[in-house]
Amino acid sequence: MPKKVVSGNYAAAYAAKHARVEVVAAYPITPQTSIIEKIAEFIANGEAEIQYVPVESEHSAMAACIGAAATGARAFTATSAQGLALMHEMLHWASGARLPVVMVDVNRAMAPPWSVWDDQTDSLSQRDTGWMQFYAENNQEVYDGVLMAFKIAETVNLPAMIVESAFILSHTYDIVDMPPQEEIDEFLPPRKPLYTLTDFDNPIAVGALGTPADYYEFRYKIEKAMEEARKVIKEVGKEFGERFGRDYSQMIELYKTDDAEFIFMGMGSLMGTVKEAVDLLRKEGYKVGAAKVRWFRPFPKKELYELAKNVEGIAVLDRNFSFGQEGILFNEAKGVLYNTDAHPIMKNYIVGLGGRDFTVSDIKIIAKNMKEIIEKGKLDREIEWYHLKR
Amino acid sequence: MNTLFGEKKTKAEKLVFKSVDEYPEAPISLGTTLINFTGDWRTFIPVVDESKCIKCYICWKFCPEPSIYIKEDGYVAIDYDYCKGCGICANECPTKAITMVREEK
Numbered sequence: 001m002p003k004k005v006v007s008g009n010y011a012a013a014y015a016a017k018h019a020r021v022e023v024v025a026a027y028p029i030t031p032q033t034s035i036i037e038k039i040a041e042f043i044a045n046g047e048a049e050i051q052y053v054p055v056e057s058e059h060s061a062m063a064a065c066i067g068a069a070a071t072g073a074r075a076f077t078a079t080s081a082q083g084l085a086l087m088h089e090m091l092h093w094a095s096g097a098r099l100p101v102v103m104v105d106v107n108r109a110m111a112p113p114w115s116v117w118d119d120q121t122d123s124l125s126q127r128d129t130g131w132m133q134f135y136a137e138n139n140q141e142v143y144d145g146v147l148m149a150f151k152i153a154e155t156v157n158l159p160a161m162i163v164e165s166a167f168i169l170s171h172t173y174d175i176v177d178m179p180p181q182e183e184i185d186e187f188l189p190p191r192k193p194l195y196t197l198t199d200f201d202n203p204i205a206v207g208a209l210g211t212p213a214d215y216y217e218f219r220y221k222i223e224k225a226m227e228e229a230r231k232v233i234k235e236v237g238k239e240f241g242e243r244f245g246r247d248y249s250q251m252i253e254l255y256k257t258d259d260a261e262f263i264f265m266g267m268g269s270l271m272g273t274v275k276e277a278v279d280l281l282r283k284e285g286y287k288v289g290a291a292k293v294r295w296f297r298p299f300p301k302k303e304l305y306e307l308a309k310n311v312e313g314i315a316v317l318d319r320n321f322s323f324g325q326e327g328i329l330f331n332e333a334k335g336v337l338y339n340t341d342a343h344p345i346m347k348n349y350i351v352g353l354g355g356r357d358f359t360v361s362d363i364k365i366i367a368k369n370m371k372e373i374i375e376k377g378k379l380d381r382e383i384e385w386y387h388l389k390r
Numbered sequence: 391m392n393t394l395f396g397e398k399k400t401k402a403e404k405l406v407f408k409s410v411d412e413y414p415e416a417p418i419s420l421g422t423t424l425i426n427f428t429g430d431w432r433t434f435i436p437v438v439d440e441s442k443c444i445k446c447y448i449c450w451k452f453c454p455e456p457s458i459y460i461k462e463d464g465y466v467a468i469d470y471d472y473c474k475g476c477g478i479c480a481n482e483c484p485t486k487a488i489t490m491v492r493e494e495k
Contacts, residue, residue: 098416157415194416209422217410218417 008169015146095130100153117355260289262313432475
């Protein structure tokens with residue numbers, strides 16, 4: 001298997017090239033820029049046949065991708081934070097028109113204060129747009145995620161977002177295993193669109209009026225597709241594992257959870273640190289595990305229930321916050337378990353906002369705190385702003 | 391040239407779906423704009439003076455709705471069921487063959 005040492009952003013660019021995307025439209029924004037630079041380089045060198053559409057904003061970038069996808073092309077873009085927020089309106093157009101656009105969002109904190117560092121609030125703010133969301137832990141998962149996202153998106157006809165951490169992944173170099181192009185082509189055949197604007201014998205109208213008599217049913221269709229995506233994600237993840245040796249059939253990746261007393265749950269790159277901490281904590285006698293939520297949309301409800309049944313506590317690590325409520329993953333996870341018989345003690349740790357360093361020793365402190373809570377059987381507080389200078 | 395000639399479309403039928411399974415997967419070509427008569431929105435109505443019309447079809451090209459059609463004799467006519475009275479046709483007409491008149495209902 002050919003291996004390359006690349007940054008997370010280059011991994012995304014290589015994946016787009018290997019997925020044989022036909023149209024890329026993007027506007028540069030730190031820390032996303034190097035994805036698009038690399039794709040431009042592929043085109044300039046004649047390594048890839050991609051139509052690159054230079055646009056004047058992220059809103060137009062998504063609009064161009066939607067137009068391209070509506071003709072039946074495979075469309076790709078990438079963005080970050082404020083750029084993603086500017087796309088927000090168009091994200092609904094992509095999912096509503098059932099177009100499998102794939103986008104990489106490089107997680108970056110929302111301003112002000114102006115920040116270019118890692119924070120999940122930008123992508124999680126888009127949770128209700130009908131886009132699937134995959135959170136990558138490392139550069140390999142960015143690469144694999146993009147390839148799988150095209151296959152899943154084109155099967156269920158919904159757009160998908162691959163999310164990677166700003167700088168922690170986007171600008172950090174790591175070994176990425178890239179399968180030969182022929183094997184990728186076998187895994188990801190050319191797209192079969194649901195409809196195409198370029199069928200001139202059968203002209204269609206896209207984005208027309210939906211009266212109250214019809215709108216409702218189309219919303220339900222999107223939800224049905226999300227429901228189907230749960231199945232497709234597992235199948236594609238399994239197929240990916242069989243072909244390339246890395247299995248993604250689990251929507252939540254479990255790490256040493258079988259006999260765990262309590263577990264850490266979170267998304268994205270911080271879970272790599274957590275796994276390392278779990279190994280060290282196990283040596284110190286803590287029975288802990290880690291659960292990495294890979295797919296946030298569709299949300300892995302059944303998997304979470306199966307997990308929560310067997311543990312006494314869950315420490316939810318949120319690198320994001322929904323003001324006026326709590327961490328977003330915490331909110332979702334608690335909601336899923338309410339109508340079930342699984343009720344572990346759950347505590348929300350708000351960590352790493354705006355790129356604040358989150359280390360193994362922090363996780364050890366959290367583990368101590370969780371252990372105390374479980375022994376007492378009572379929460380000290382539900383939401384902990386972990387790094388706060390007191 | 392044939393494709394230029396159109397007919398007034400008033401008898402369009404709305405697609406009726408009885409159950410959610412009958413709906414197409416994506417919301418395309420629902421025909422909803424055909425049944426939505428936007429003609430009753432307007433205050434001003436375009437009137438064509440055929441003696442001034444030079445059959446350039448600039449109005450037909452500029453109309454943002456499919457409200458202008460070309461008759462068999464080559465002159466343009468307005469589909470008043472859909473014309474919103476925006477006045478673009480009157481503004482663009484090089485011979486001032488189209489004038490906007492306040493509509494009396």
